[in-house]
Amino acid sequence: MFKRETFLSLLTLLVVAALIALSLPVAAGSGFLSTATPPPTPTNNGGNAQWTILSSSFESNFPKGFTFRLEATSTGGKIVSAAVLWRHSPVSSRTRRLAQIDESGTKMVAVWEKAPSDAVPQWVSVEYWWLLQDEAGNIYETPRQYAEYADNTRKWNRMESDDIIVFWQEGVPDEIGPLIIAAMERQRPLYEKSWARPLGYKPRAIIYADFATWAEWSPGRGTVGGGLVVVGQTSQSWGATAQVYDPLIQPVEEVANDTVLHEIAHLYQYANGGTSGLRWFIEGNATFFELTSGPRIEQRVRRWAREGRLPSLQGEGPGGREAYDIGYMFWVWLTETYGIEAHRRVWELIWSGRTQRAALEEVSNMSFVEMETAFRAWLGAINPEAPTPLPTLPLFLPPTPTYEPTPRRAP
Ligand SMILES: [Zn+2]
Known part of the structure; x- marks a missing residue:
């Protein structure tokens, strides 16, 4: 789950800033959003033997883990070695567990039990397959199978479209499912135009009705320290975003129209060059995919510009909430000035190894x-001249970012 960690730490910081985090996901195939093609079976699979799968099953024991069972035979003799492999998205690393084999050499059981450092939320996808070896040394890889880490301990709802799979716990307003599906469908053309590389999987949104349920799958993860609490997380290795719904913080419409779309955009960033680097660039870009927050943000940022207190983007640029807002307006400016192709092009350049700033300079043909x-003038800033960046001092230590724990939800 290493890929998750980058994003996790990013999110964790956000949450420290704001008490909350959020989102994710997706797919390629017929059209942009379908499911990924399974990888080809290895050549010479099975060796000289005939292999027969008699039964194969997956059982969720949420919150403890899950169990795989397989019954198979080989004409090359008893099965002497068996391992199951699985992953939660095509971009996550695989996990492997050796199976126990019974005396007959045909029945195998492999168990995964969660540990504090190795846990996933309910409802992630489980793509799994077995690697078997018989007495004669033949090796066989079974076809891929798909399951879900179901939470059978409480009531959940599930809705699926071409764009996303939504799970919501009983207690979350039921409109959340249709709202998220409608929002994803409405934004599909923008995702398609904006990103050169699709996700390669169908993302999931898992919406919790309460903090206890969210915290259950990984005790301790929900607490950052200083009384701050993480109430959401998006992970490319799960291919999912998990969020706690709190009507006092965010109405259900906003979760669907803004939060989830924002988090899905982070998944696209992963697939198109990564989410590290300048915060205003990354968070403003994810905010660019929200459906309804734009007018409020624009009003705020244009007011700062008019009042002469718009922070500069030079250096690290703004942090906290301002990074989201000003970064969002920057992406609006860029795509209004150069067309939506500029978005795609910037990320293609980042994918090919350019820094974020170099990619922007190349696409705009400006320093x-x-x-x-130009951006500040467009915003109506009374002081449009961007400050000349200070030369970098070689021995200068990068500042540790700090955030005020404002009690509101970070997008
Ligand atoms: Zn974000």
Whole structure:
């Protein structure tokens, strides 16, 4: 789950800033959003033997883990070695467990039990397959199978479209399912135009009705320290975003129209070059995919510009909430000025190894200072001149980012 960690730490910081985190997901195939093609079976699979699968099953024991069972035979003799492999999305690393084999050499059981450092939320996808070896040394890889880490201990609802699979716990308003599906469908053309590389899987949104349920799958994970609490997380290795619904923080419409779309955009960022780097660039970009937050943000940022207190994007640029808002407006400016193709092009350049700033300079054909001046003038800033960046001091230690624990939800 290493890939998750980058994003996790990013999210964790957000949450420290704001008490909350959020989102994710997706697919390729017929059209942009379908499911991924399974990888080909290895050549010479099975060796010289005939292999027969008599039964294969997956059992969720949520919150403890899950169990795989297989009954199979080989004409090459008893099965002497068996391992099951699985992953939660095509971009996550595989996990492997050796199975116990019974005396007959045909029945196998493999168990995964969660540990504090190795846990996943309910309802993630489980793609799994077995590797078997018989007495004669033949090796066989079974076809891929798909399951879900179902939470059978409480009531959940499930809805699926071409774009997303939504799970919501009993207690979350039932409109959440149709609302998320409608929002994803409405935004599908924008995702398609904006990203060169699709996700390669169908993302999942898992919406919790209460904090206890969210915290159950990984005790301790929900607490950052200082009384701050993480109430959401998005992971490319799960291919999912998990969020606690709290009507006092965010109405259900906003979760569907803004939060989930924002988090799905982070998944696209992963697939198109990554989520590290400048916070305003990454968070503003994810915010660009929200459906309804734009007008409020625009009003705020244009007011800062008019009042002469718009922070500069030079250096690290703004942090906290301002990174989201000003970064969002920057992406609006970029795509209004150069077309939505500019979005796609910038991320293609990042994919090919450019820094975020170099990609922007190449697409706009301006230096970053010139670009920011144009952006600030467009916003109506009374002081549009972007400050000339200070030369980098070689021995200067990067500052540790700190955030105020404002009691509101981070997008
Ligand atoms: Zn974000």
